[in-house]
Amino acid sequence: MKEKIVVCKFGGSATTSEQSIENIRLLTQDKTRRILVFSAIGKEFQNDFKITDLLIALTKENDKVLIINKIKDKFDKISLKIDKNVNINEKINKTIAKYNKNKDFNYLISRGEYLTSYLLSKYLNIPFVPAEKIVYFKNEKIDYRKIRRKLSYYLNKYQQIIVPGFYGIDENNKLKLFSRGGSDVTGAIFAKILKSCIYENWTDVDGVKEINPIFSHSNTIRKMNYSQLKLMTSMDAKVIHKDCADILKGKGIELLVANIFNINGEKTTVDDFAEKSFFVCYKENKKGVLIVSSNNRMFVRKEELKEKILKIYEKGE
Ligand code: ASP
16 A cells, blocks of 8 residues: 655744644654645734745845844744754854855745754754755756655655755756745645645645635635635635645645644645535736636626625625
8 A cells, every 4th residue: 555645834823833833743743744844934923024024124225133133033932942952043143144145035035944944853853854955946947857856865764854845946056936935835846746645734724714714704615626726826815825736736635724723623625526615715906806706706896895705605606
């Protein structure tokens, strides 16, 4: 029988609190979760900043000392949990000094994922494989062949690995970033290579919702197919990166969208076979707003959006 392999991606909020970090620890005790991809530390509360945004701010004309202190504070929260000799402040100082010399934007921004994953690997005692050793690009495209080779090398060597999401390296040794939210893409690439595996995407909501929760309390879609996911994520459903559906479809992969703060809560399972289930989503453009539900689509004026969405949702059509 084929070995069960699970690829996990932990979003930025997963590394912001004691509870979520403990949940990561619990989940990773299950050794079938072999590949663990991390985003950079995200927002802890509403007006907080993501590490990626702080790093971007550092490349602009801003109060650099203030930003560097914020970055250090955020990493400190995790490093305090690790009773090993990890001097994260020194690592951040070295990273910034290197950036000041090379002025490589991609280098600096990718260090959010790099340092978050590095710290988690120390905390969980799981080998760290930086993306520059496993995620390759060639001619501006993902080099699946080379990634497959490297992935099988590391999976033969180690039971579990931790890999930073969101970036890779090209044939000229230049770091490349995916678009925002791209750690989902890193996880999807590994899942596609493994085929017939499970791809768990640990975010901070109980799966994909029938409508955008800003409008009302809404149910989790328990089962959906990749075409439906593609449609929803190209509209207002930002729960997972819009490129994932295309990467994952037709490969026998089961995608699970789950909440790291509620690991036993409701989840969404996405595969190639699920019947269409009920959803309403929308997209704005210059002309107005396109609302798409499972069996209907309509154009409305911006001002009508909320009212129409709620009506469709309440009627269930
Ligand atoms: N840290 C990056 C972002 O904020 C990538 C990711 O979170 O997946 O967009």
